Amino acid sequence: MTTWNREQQNEQERVNEVIKELSQATSRLQEHLGGKLSDVVQIRKNFWSDVTVNLDDPDDAIETAASIKQQSELLSEIERSHISAESRLKTYEKLKNSPYFGRIDFNENGESETERVYLGIASYYDEATSEFLVHDWRAPISSLYYDHSLGEASFRAPSGTIKGDLELKRQFIIKNGQIQGMFDTGEAIGDELLQQVLGNQANTQMKSIVATIQKEQNAIIRNTESDLLIVQGAAGCGKTSAALQRVAYLLYRDRETLQSHHIVLFSPNNMFNSYVANVLPELGEENMEQTTFQAYIDHHLAEEFSVETPFEQMEAILSGVGESSRVEGIKFKASVDFLEAIHQYVEKLSESGMQFLDVKFRDKTVIRAKQISEYFYSLDSRETIPYRMKQTSHWILNELKLAERKERKKPWVEKEIQFLDKSVYTKLYEQLQKRNKYDADSFNDLASEQKVLSAYVTRLAFKSLRKSVEECTFLDMKSLYAKLFQKNNKLLQEYDVWSEICNQTLFNLKQNHLANEDATPFLYVKELLIGFQTNAAVRHVFIDEAQDFSPFQFAFIQRIFPRARLTVLGDLNQSIYAHASDQSFSMLEKLLDKKHTETITLTRSYRSTKEIVDFTKSLLKDDSGIIPFNRPGEKPSVVKVDGEEQIHEELESLINSWLKDGHETIAVICRTAKESLHVYEKLKSKLDLRLMINEDAAFQKGIIIIPSYLAKGIEFDAAAIYDASGYQKERERKLFYTVCTRAMHELTVFYKGSPCPFIKEAPKTLYKIN
Numbered sequence: 001m002t003t004w005n006r007e008q009q010n011e012q013e014r015v016n017e018v019i020k021e022l023s024q025a026t027s028r029l030q031e032h033l034g035g036k037l038s039d040v041v042q043i044r045k046n047f048w049s050d051v052t053v054n055l056d057d058p059d060d061a062i063e064t065a066a067s068i069k070q071q072s073e074l075l076s077e078i079e080r081s082h083i084s085a086e087s088r089l090k091t092y093e094k095l096k097n098s099p100y101f102g103r104i105d106f107n108e109n110g111e112s113e114t115e116r117v118y119l120g121i122a123s124y125y126d127e128a129t130s131e132f133l134v135h136d137w138r139a140p141i142s143s144l145y146y147d148h149s150l151g152e153a154s155f156r157a158p159s160g161t162i163k164g165d166l167e168l169k170r171q172f173i174i175k176n177g178q179i180q181g182m183f184d185t186g187e188a189i190g191d192e193l194l195q196q197v198l199g200n201q202a203n204t205q206m207k208s209i210v211a212t213i214q215k216e217q218n219a220i221i222r223n224t225e226s227d228l229l230i231v232q233g234a235a236g237c238g239k240t241s242a243a244l245q246r247v248a249y250l251l252y253r254d255r256e257t258l259q260s261h262h263i264v265l266f267s268p269n270n271m272f273n274s275y276v277a278n279v280l281p282e283l284g285e286e287n288m289e290q291t292t293f294q295a296y297i298d299h300h301l302a303e304e305f306s307v308e309t310p311f312e313q314m315e316a317i318l319s320g321v322g323e324s325s326r327v328e329g330i331k332f333k334a335s336v337d338f339l340e341a342i343h344q345y346v347e348k349l350s351e352s353g354m355q356f357l358d359v360k361f362r363d364k365t366v367i368r369a370k371q372i373s374e375y376f377y378s379l380d381s382r383e384t385i386p387y388r389m390k391q392t393s394h395w396i397l398n399e400l401k402l403a404e405r406k407e408r409k410k411p412w413v414e415k416e417i418q419f420l421d422k423s424v425y426t427k428l429y430e431q432l433q434k435r436n437k438y439d440a441d442s443f444n445d446l447a448s449e450q451k452v453l454s455a456y457v458t459r460l461a462f463k464s465l466r467k468s469v470e471e472c473t474f475l476d477m478k479s480l481y482a483k484l485f486q487k488n489n490k491l492l493q494e495y496d497v498w499s500e501i502c503n504q505t506l507f508n509l510k511q512n513h514l515a516n517e518d519a520t521p522f523l524y525v526k527e528l529l530i531g532f533q534t535n536a537a538v539r540h541v542f543i544d545e546a547q548d549f550s551p552f553q554f555a556f557i558q559r560i561f562p563r564a565r566l567t568v569l570g571d572l573n574q575s576i577y578a579h580a581s582d583q584s585f586s587m588l589e590k591l592l593d594k595k596h597t598e599t600i601t602l603t604r605s606y607r608s609t610k611e612i613v614d615f616t617k618s619l620l621k622d623d624s625g626i627i628p629f630n631r632p633g634e635k636p637s638v639v640k641v642d643g644e645e646q647i648h649e650e651l652e653s654l655i656n657s658w659l660k661d662g663h664e665t666i667a668v669i670c671r672t673a674k675e676s677l678h679v680y681e682k683l684k685s686k687l688d689l690r691l692m693i694n695e696d697a698a699f700q701k702g703i704i705i706i707p708s709y710l711a712k713g714i715e716f717d718a719a720a721i722y723d724a725s726g727y728q729k730e731r732e733r734k735l736f737y738t739v740c741t742r743a744m745h746e747l748t749v750f751y752k753g754s755p756c757p758f759i760k761e762a763p764k765t766l767y768k769i770n
């Protein structure tokens with residue numbers, strides 16, 4: 001037996017021992033859980049017999065309340081410990097399958113003994129030997145594994161920096177309790193394991209990368225100093241992966257104070273949300289809150305307006321609707337210029353120009369807009385606008401009380417009373433009795449009955465008006481926003497197509513339609529005037545695909561989550577929306593005014609084979625030094641076809657050959673949803689296809705037809721670009737780059753007539769011509 005084989009045998013014996021320990025711990029925990037469960041059942045069953053309910057006098061009532069409180073606290077304490085034991089049980093189950101993935105031997109300076117540390121997705125402490133059989137990958141000492149080669153090494157512990165000598169670094173692949181691979185490496189994380197992991201088939205759910213986190217990714221994951229962390233990195237360099245492991249790290253490090261609902265991830269669409277939803281549970285953590293910016297916009301505006309989604313906007317632009325003035329408008333409305341113009345405009349509104357609507361009840365004006373304006377401007381102008389709006393709303397509500405009283409005698413109230421349900425009569429009667437205001441016969445007294453019922457009916461009728469006044473709907477937001485788009489607006493008229501931008505905006509507003517580019521600025525103006533609804537409980541906000549966010553959206557997020565640290569991840573080369581500017585993320589520092597900003601740039605791309613990365617990076621004007629991970633594969637194919645019929649024939653045979661090669665997720669990426677639908681109709685009788693044009697669908701295995709903008713963020717074993725001749729404009733370069741970078745192992749690009757200019761610019765040595 002070779003030394004290496006003996007070593008492997010020793011390691012397998014240790015794995016067996018750890019699994020045995022874990023199995024015993026599992027049994028103990030199950031027993032304990034069974035006991036807890038019966039405690040819970042027992043307490044629930046006896047809840048009311050264990051509390052003394054006596055409401056005879058106030059002292060008894062207080063005692064009863066205290067007794068109920070005590071009993072329910074006991075119950076929730078037991079339930080909490082039950083939940084935590086259950087989650088431990090789940091972790092043990094995972095560890096039993098694969099207890100760890102790495103080992104480091106570290107000799108701390110001044111210590112005679114070398115410490116042997118095994119790293120897994122969670123720690124396991126053996127009480128009998130007072131020893132950690134497995135260390136959590138997030139423990140301070142575990143960073144040695146990710147950050148250092150053999151030799152001198154150090155890590156940061158709560159007590160300070162610990163220095164020493166890293167004597168061994170070993171990686172394992174353990175499945176079902178068996179070591180299937182074992183490598184010693186001198187590098188930070190050796191390539192061998194990474195080669196194996198990246199060579200696997202794509203998955204419909206993103207996987208955790210804890211066993212192979214790279215040093216530069218670890219710097220993102222363990223960054224705790226910055227309140228604004230900007231990660232700029234090429235397609236496939238692991239931005240999303242690093243973000244998710246960072247969430248897991250923060251939940252571990254700050255476990256006393258931080259819970260998953262204190263963390264929010266903004267992602268590009270709901271399909272992406274479902275794609276990444278499994279990473280944290282796989283690591284034994286609960287998922288953070290996941291949302292999209294569009295969900296926030298819809299929540300605030302969709303009741304009042306038809307709001308265009310980013311994908312509808314994209315579809316319109318890619319189909320050439322409206323063309324250049326629309327694109328100019330989109331760019332302008334996402335610009336820092338416009339943001340500043342809005343701030344100046346709102347400042348002026350403090351003195352004059354606020355627009356209000358008449359407050360009406362049953363189509364009759366109760367308070368005129370002019371009166372509201374007079375009241376608003378009578379308030380101290382040193383106070384903020386939101387504060388004055390609140391005062392104004394209180395004033396209106398008081399006026400409504402008077403109006404409501406006057407209304408009680410109107411004929412419509414009489415009529416409504418007749419239609420009241422019997423149960424309402426009974427309810428009102430009981431309420432009155434409780435208040436002891438009337439004796440038992442009082443409801444039969446016609447005059448007081450009428451009074452009570454008419455008060456009830458008018459109060460009910462004013463309810464929704466009162467609510468809308470509380471929400472400041474008397475502010476004429478449409479006019480206020482429209483005023484920004486007067487043709488003679490001095491702030492903005494230097495823009496070339498200003499008058500067309502104005503016409504389009506005013507036309508849409510009139511139709512109660514908000515184009516996607518207007519939705520965020522519109523809401524921003526509104527919230528500057530009535531106050532932002534903030535969420536101070538959120539401590540970390542992650543923004544993925546941040547290149548698609550406009551300065552407005554960043555400014556918004558900053559205001560909504562005032563106490564949150566931001567992690568912003570993006571790739572300027574994948575800016576696919578028309579509002580994209582060439583500005584780098586450095587403008588965020590100024591815009592967000594955070595104290596500690598750090599920018600980390602990732603250049604190594606892991607998703608695709610070396611051949612695909614070499615080809616895709618040549619499509620860019622500036623590839624910013626993208627380095628492929630050295631995983632070999634076939635060169636991408638560029639295929640000229642005579643027409644649509646031929647693309648469909650070629651696609652059919654290509655996909656069949658990919659299926660034969662064992663690829664499980666195969667995408668035909670079209671430019672638009674319209675094109676996707678067309679291709680689907682043509683091919684559905686020949687192949688088992690799924691059309692994905694709805695962002696709410698979950699990402700599934702198989703052959704999918706998908707529009708360009710929905711494919712971003714996700715990856716496929718093999719991708720075919722349906723028709724590259726569609727990407728002709730310079731502003732579509734990044735979209736074309738983005739779609740080509742979705743392929744992990746195989747990429748084929750079809751074109752009719754002439755290929756897009758970006759392929760023509762790429763060196764011919766980087767692709768096969770078919």
Ligand SMILES: Nc1ncnc2c1ncn2[C@@H]1O[C@H](COP(=O)(O)OP(=O)(O)OP(=O)(O)O)[C@@H](O)[C@H]1O
Nearest residue numbers: 209212213214235236237238239240241606607713
């Ligand atoms: N350290 C790593 N170990 C193993 N796999 C990794 C590592 N880093 C990245 N990957 C893999 O590379 C692929 C791309 O990662 P990810 O989607 O996180 O990149 P990205 O930068 O967000 O890409 P894009 O900008 O194109 O959406 C994924 O399959 C991921 O699992």
